Amino acid sequence: MEKPDLVVGIDFGMTCTGVAYANLTRGDTVKWIARWPHRGQANENKVPTIICYPKGSTQPSSWGFGSENQAEKDDENKDYWEWFKTYLDPNVLQDAQMRDLENAPRSQEEVDKWYEDYLRLLYQHIQLKLGSELPNNKPWEHAMVEFIFSLPTTWQPYPTVEKFRTIVERAGYGQHPTHSIDLGLTEPEAAAVHTSSDAPGIFQESEALLVCDAGGGTTDFSVLRIVGAHKGALTLQQLDVVVGKNIGSVHIDRQFEDHCHSRLHQVNEMYNLGIDPVEAAWSMMKTREFQSTKCDFGSPDTTPMFSIPVPGLNSSFNNPQFGVSRSAMTFTSNELQGMFDSQIQRLFAEIDKQLQSFEQKWPRDTISHLVLSGGLGNSAYVQKRLGDRYALGKSTFACARDIQIHVAPDPQLADPLNNKYYLDEAIAWFIKKGEPINVDVPIVHRFSRKMLPGDITMSSTTSIISTNLDKNLLPLQVNNDAEVLCELESNFAGIDDTKFKRKNRHWWSTGKKYSRMDYEIRTVLGPADLRFELWFDGQKLNRDQPIRVEWQPVSAPDPSSSDSAIYVNPVPTPPPFSFGNKSTDKLSGRFSLSNGIKNVRHSSFPSVQATELP
Structure with missing residues (x-):
């Protein structure tokens, strides 16, 4: 099967609808459509599932953010519809009509119309935003585009799922020979x-x-x-x-x-x-x-x-x-x-x-x-x-x-400075239980720190975390299975700020101006210690202060085992626990490097001077 140019995932939600996509002609990075009509230059990764009609008209007057205002909602000459997702299921609509006939949709045909009109307007916006990303000015109708919709698990294959497929097709999805529709995963399966x-x-x-x-x-x-x-x-x-x-x-x-x-x-x-x-x-x-x-x-x-x-x-x-x-x-x-x-x-x-x-x-x-x-x-x-x-x-x-x-x-x-998404309290495990370590080669991690004009905070604290969990059970975020091993304090004082990268500095930039400092943390692994080095612009900024580690002896791995590690000498005995790192900053990336002391997680690792906790 030929690889598509674009894969577009659509999550039609009760309150909001999200559109994620991957432009496979440029890589496999997944992004969200974040610019919507009536939101100007604001970034929103979802659009309200709302549609509005003039009374007596079958043509919508607004949708999404254009409908989400008091004037549209209270206009006596308009019909304002939101929270209608579940009514596509005939059984749900029938129950709603029995409970509250006055406020429930009048008919199944009416609900189907809201779905079709909303999805059509959404499709037109998707085409507008993503059509320009195609390579070599390839026309939208000639591009290989795959639309994937997730489905509520309660929808029955017939009539609800098949009816949804028909509505999606009438709304414009899959209308070109090189476009396809996939009603693949249910929403829990997708999760x-x-x-x-x-x-x-x-x-x-x-x-x-x-x-x-x-x-x-x-x-x-x-x-x-x-x-x-x-x-x-x-x-x-x-x-x-x-x-x-x-x-x-x-x-x-x-x-x-x-x-x-x-x-x-x-x-x-x-x-x-x-x-x-x-x-x-x-x-x-x-x-x-x-x-x-x-x-x-x-x-x-x-x-x-x-x-x-x-x-x-x-x-x-x-x-x-x-x-x-x-x-x-x-x-x-x-x-x-x-x-x-x-x-x-x-x-x-x-x-x-x-x-x-x-x-x-x-x-x-x-x-x-x-x-x-x-x-x-x-x-x-x-x-x-x-x-x-x-x-x-x-x-x-x-x-x-x-x-x-x-x-x-x-x-x-999203981070208000660069509109990128971050996961709070996230863990990047870079030394995993039972895996080998090489004392001759430091583990290098590259990080960025954002600073607003006038920010004089030139230090930050990071926690080094350890856990006894096996490497296949490591959590994504901070929980009770992890304990703080020590606190690391980084100090960026004395760095020439003219070497920082200025962001949003041009007159056309709508975001806040800020500086970005790109730096490295090098984790040097010794037979019985860890040492963290802070590097900026090719120079080491800190004095070495190791963390002492008490290694527990374990038997060497069985070479015949299918999941045994390949060891590079000289290495200390792989310990039966794991290291991690948590920072008050947020993590913009996940790391899983094959070196092992403890499972070491870290979110933003700008830490150098180590102070062991009692």
């Missing part, structure tokens, strides 16, 4: 495959895993068996009935909107604020301030209080009773936690049901992995609560006593 490709070797053949795809409006639960894991390519078998529940971040949004409306309504009854509490509450829920607070909840940046602007409110109005001051309303983190907890309790209940069902059907088997994906699954607070309940032998189910929790990375947060 498992992405997790595997992001951390090769963590899944083994015959293992069972439970995928919890917690998205915007729904959460799918799927139990899968790995029937093949050759060279990182997973072959998965579904073991149990897929369950979909109305659990997701949308319901947190709705609770917050209702909470805002309740407060504003009470204040308005007393003082006549001159605003519509319904409109204001919706706008408060949509603000970047709330969405950012929600996404960051549970992280170290969480604060006890947060404030959200109240649109249209006079800045002189204050009401401490309802937390209103200077055109903003203040909330406590406990209030937001309660909204999260209502969804998490439902997650617990459904995961427990899946584990109970698995035990009944496969009483002698175990589930080795719990994979979290989706927007809600990427919440630090959700991850912590699930870890507290299921990880490290805490599960009350025998089949899940040794379950490991993984998060399928979703690059939703």
Whole structure:
């Protein structure tokens, strides 16, 4: 089969839709479409799944960010549609009409039309953005383009999946002879495959895993068996009935909107604020301030209080009773936690049901992995609560006593300076348990540090982490299986800043101006010590200060073993543990170098002077 020019992956979501692509004529790097209509020069890796029509018209007047505003939503002459993903399933639509006929879509044909129009507008934007990336001015219609759509696990092959395929084709995908459509993986399968490709070797053949795809409006639960894991390519078998529940971040949004409306309504009854509490509450829920607070909840940046602007409110109005001051309303983190907890309790209940069902059907088997994906699954607070309940032998189910929790990375947060995506608290393991080390050759890592104008912070701290886990069980992010071995302090003082690379310095650059310093960390491995050297512009900046390492003797590997390492002399005895590194900075790359003391992970390794911890 001929290699395509472009591979385009489309995740049609309840709240937002994302488009990832790889231009195979230039390499295999996966990127996101991040520029959208009505967002100017802003970078957004997803576009709202919203579409708007003039009343009585079959032609949409806006979509995506063009629809996501109060004017479109409240225009009495327009129909505003969002959160309609699940209604493509006739059974879901029928249930919604029985519960709330007034607010549910009027017909299946209407829902199908929203899908088709939205996907057509999305296709036109994809063609506009990616057509210019084709080599040698190749016309779009002649390029080899493969469109891949992920599917909810609850959709039945007939009629829902086949109907979706028909809608996709009518929207323009696959209309040219060299274009193709693949409705390949379900969303939980895609999460498992992405997790595997992001951390090769963590899944083994015959293992069972439970995928919890917690998205915007729904959460799918799927139990899968790995029937093949050759060279990182997973072959998965579904073991149990897929369950979909109305659990997701949308319901947190709705609770917050209702909470805002309740407060504003009470204040308005007393003082006549001159605003519509319904409109204001919706706008408060949509603000970047709330969405950012929600996404960051549970992280170290969480604060006890947060404030959200109240649109249209006079800045002189204050009401401490309802937390209103200077055109903003203040909330406590406990209030937001309660909204999260209502969804998490439902997650617990459904995961427990899946584990109970698995035990009944496969009483002698175990589930080795719990994979979290989706927007809600990427919440630090959700991850912590699930870890507290299921990880490290805490599960009350025998089949899940040794379950490991993984998060399928979703690059939703971009660095504001360069719009690149980073993974918080990530681990790059560069010395792995049981693998050989060569004391004659240092391990060299190249890093970059970004600095805003006037930044006088010329040092940073990095933690060196160790773990006793085997190399095939190494976590992607910081967890309780790792301990701090020492703290490393780097010092860049005295470097001539004229040698830094200036970024966004041209008049046409829209981003903030900043400097980028490219440097190297060289890890020198001794028979009983580690030494870290900081290099910049071809010169070593630090004095050597080794870390003493107590090696434990182990027997030499069996040369006949298929997975034995090839040793290069002279080497110290490979130790039975692993080293890693965590920094307060963020990691823009992952390393897995074949040298072994401990599994050594590090995020941004700008550390030189070592101080051992007691």
